[in-house]
Amino acid sequence: MVKTYGPDKLTVDRMLPIKALANAAKHSHYFTGKPCKRGHVVPRDARGECIECARILNSSEYKKAKKPRRLLTPEEKAERRRTYYLSRRDELKEYRQINKDKIKSQKQQYWKKNKDELKQKSKKYNEANKDRMAEANRDYYEKNRETIRQRKREYYLKNREKFLQRQREYRQRMKRKSD
Numbered sequence: 001m002v003k004t005y006g007p008d009k010l011t012v013d014r015m016l017p018i019k020a021l022a023n024a025a026k027h028s029h030y031f032t033g034k035p036c037k038r039g040h041v042v043p044r045d046a047r048g049e050c051i052e053c054a055r056i057l058n059s060s061e062y063k064k065a066k067k068p069r070r071l072l073t074p075e076e077k078a079e080r081r082r083t084y085y086l087s088r089r090d091e092l093k094e095y096r097q098i099n100k101d102k103i104k105s106q107k108q109q110y111w112k113k114n115k116d117e118l119k120q121k122s123k124k125y126n127e128a129n130k131d132r133m134a135e136a137n138r139d140y141y142e143k144n145r146e147t148i149r150q151r152k153r154e155y156y157l158k159n160r161e162k163f164l165q166r167q168r169e170y171r172q173r174m175k176r177k178s179d
């Protein structure tokens with residue numbers, strides 16, 4: 001017997017390849033033929049969730065293995081955040097791409113509206129963490145001394161003409177003053 005999916009008993013060969021089409025046709029599932037982020041090539045439900053992923057996430061072994069957040073060590077928390085981030089990365093990227101201008105103007109508006117407060121906050125933060133930040137900077141410099149030097153040198157070489165020009169202008173100005 002051919003396997004069917006959902007209350008509408010869809011077979012894979014009757015499924016539509018795109019979520020929007022499936023939603024419009026009120027299909028419970030659709031099938032893109034492409035692997036999900038975990039590599040399953042199986043139908044997706046109407047929300048776009050891979051049904052194999054959904055099965056795993058709902059399985060009792062998985063739920064048992066998944067500790068409640070408060071019992072996680074910081075490392076496990078970071079790992080979970082990372083897994084979540086990776087699983088959503090493409091989605092977020094697409095979202096940001098589509099809404100680039102909107103996000104930018106929102107940020108600008110937010111900044112404009114809260115400028116004084118934000119400046120104040122950042123000043124306070126810097127003030128409170130002055131020593132720590134100076135130390136962090138020093139550490140960073142110590143550890144990356146060679147890279148920093150190299151970068152400075154590359155920057156200089158790239159902009160040498162500009163620097164030399166500026167120097168010449170400066171000297172001329174000084175000379176004119178002393179004349």
Ligand SMILES: [Zn+2]
Pocket residue numbers: 036037038039040050051052053054
């Ligand atoms: Zn999957």
